[in-house]
Amino acid sequence: MPMATSLPLDDPEIKSGFDRVRWAENLIRHLPVQHDGRNSWLINYGTGRDVDDMRKQWEKISGSPWPPPDGTIAILSGAP
Numbered sequence: 001m002p003m004a005t006s007l008p009l010d011d012p013e014i015k016s017g018f019d020r021v022r023w024a025e026n027l028i029r030h031l032p033v034q035h036d037g038r039n040s041w042l043i044n045y046g047t048g049r050d051v052d053d054m055r056k057q058w059e060k061i062s063g064s065p066w067p068p069p070d071g072t073i074a075i076l077s078g079a080p
Contacts, residue, residue, distance in 0.1 A: 021045060044073045 013019045025046050031038035043054045044067075055066040 022047075040073075 007020070009019055024044070028038050028041050028046075033039075039054065041056060042051050047052075059066050
């Protein structure tokens with residue numbers, strides 16, 4: 001079964017303008033900057049200037065564009 005690319009928003013999300021992905025992103029940002037899981041999640045799903053910088057770093061290190069052309073997700077290890 002293919003993964004859904006979007007989730008329907010529920011009433012509280014619609015009213016607040018704050019969806020579950022943004023909520024998760026704010027929680028994940030509390031992890032230490034050097035935490036590989038934090039950085040992998042952010043590069044795959046996050047937003048913001050710092051995430052754009054992480055994606056540029058990914059492109060420089062891996063030599064492949066972001067997002068990867070084959071649709072895979074990035075797993076960062078030892079990220080600064």
